[in-house]
Amino acid sequence: MTEQALAHKPELLAPAGDFEKLKTAIHYGADAVYLGDSRFSLRAKAGNFCGEELARAVRYARERGKKSYVTVNIFPHNRDLSGIDAHLEFLKEVRPDAVILSDPGLFGRFRRRAPEIAIHVSTQANVTNADAARFWQDLGAERIVLARELSIEEIGEIREKTTVGLEVFVHGSICISYSGRCYISSFLAARGANTGECTNSCRWKYALTEEKRQGEFLPVYENDRGTYLMSSKDLCMVEHLETLARAGVDSFKIEGRMKGINYVAGVVKTYREAVDVIGSPPAPERTQRWRKELSMFSSRGYTTGMFFGKQPDDAYNVDEESYRMSHELVGVVGRTDGDTARIELRARLDRGDPVEFLSPGLEEKFFVVGSMRDAGGAEVESARNGDSVFVGVPRGVRENDLLRRPRDFRDLNDSAAEGAAVREGCG
DSSP states (O other): OOOOOOSSOOEEEEEOSSHHHHHHHHHTTOSEEEEEOTTSSSOTTSOOOOHHHHHHHHHHHHHTTOEEEEEOOSOOOGGGHHHHHHHHHHHHHHOOSEEEEOOHHHHHHHHHHOTTSEEEEOGGGOOOSHHHHHHHHHHTOSEEEOOTTOOHHHHHHHHHHOOSEEEEEEEEOOOSSGGGOOOHHHHHHSOOGGGTOOOOGGGSOOOBOOTTSTTOOBOOOSBTTBOOTTOBOEEEOGGGHHHHHHTTOOEEEEOOTTSOHHHHHHHHHHHHHHHHTTTSOOOHHHHHHHHHHHTTSOBSOEEOTTTTSOOOGGGTBOSSSSOBOSEEEEEEEEEEETTEEEEEESSOEETTOEEEEEOTTOTTOEEEEOOEEETTSOBOSEEOTTOEEEEEOOTTOOTTOEEEEETTGGGHHHHHHTTOOEEEEEO
16 A cells, blocks of 8 residues: 555535534534435434425535535335435436435436536445445445445555545444445344335344243353443544545545534534544644543544554454443533623523533633523523523633533532632633
């Protein structure tokens, strides 16, 4: 593999499961978003977009100088084709920057009927070699989302032999099946993963049964919480983006259309910082902060996947099924006015709670909620999910920033005594 010279920094591509997540991703620095209509997308249970809302989302991104890619990546049956034809005509009017698909028949349909729309080939197409990449390139694909099974060396070899754009996933859940082509959900729940209805059956807890002992479940323990043989740790490549860029990757993709805005905001913000310093090795304290930041959002622990070749088994397998998440979303900052802001609450907030604003420059700084007023201006001691309250905010907080707090925030005062940054001044 020959290391590539960096002519430009790769794109940061973020998930947009609904309009709020799209706005959040763009607010925190995504260069592009991917989104879809639930009828033709492999994330049918995400909020998704239909009709005019999809058109509005594409316009919203374009008006802010960002790109939007629409997923049409199901493996369609004959019964799906008429609906896809109508969707194709709609997308010709909407004009997204690209569509993401994997089915050869759909590829041909879009090339014939909507040649003005760029095509990105989904990771579901399992592109693992240069010949396959050239095949799609020669058909007119603008970009290929490479299979997750590739090493960095293999990516570099594909780059040397092609000119098509290359995209890889750098963060998020990893499907246990080959590039996501899974039958487990279909067999166990009659919900096809390849038509967007995955039930995440690989995350379920499993036990053995013996033919003559019906109804008796024999545990095979990984630990005292059970066995999760098919549940992988999540991917995290935040410290290795420059290596991927020099291998020839053009776009870094974050998984997570099913995740909430807390995840989208924190992960996009962290990767934005990491992309921006490619070419200038970040200080150790910054990478340490990135790792800490990413631990605040839902994950199963982290792995570098297959990018660096075969790793020990414990580098892939989770040691428990539960998501790890150290912080919870409290609210979204609305209108700001000097040192006061309206907060749209997503959880209960009490006067005296330690909170943190997900704002550049305010990382790892906690503020104690002081005065809190309701929409009518009356002082309140407590407010709940769905309420709007006005609180004092530190300098640097922006509209649409997120407000969060540690899940074990009642213990924070003990940490503060040991030197944590807890400050008065939030009201």
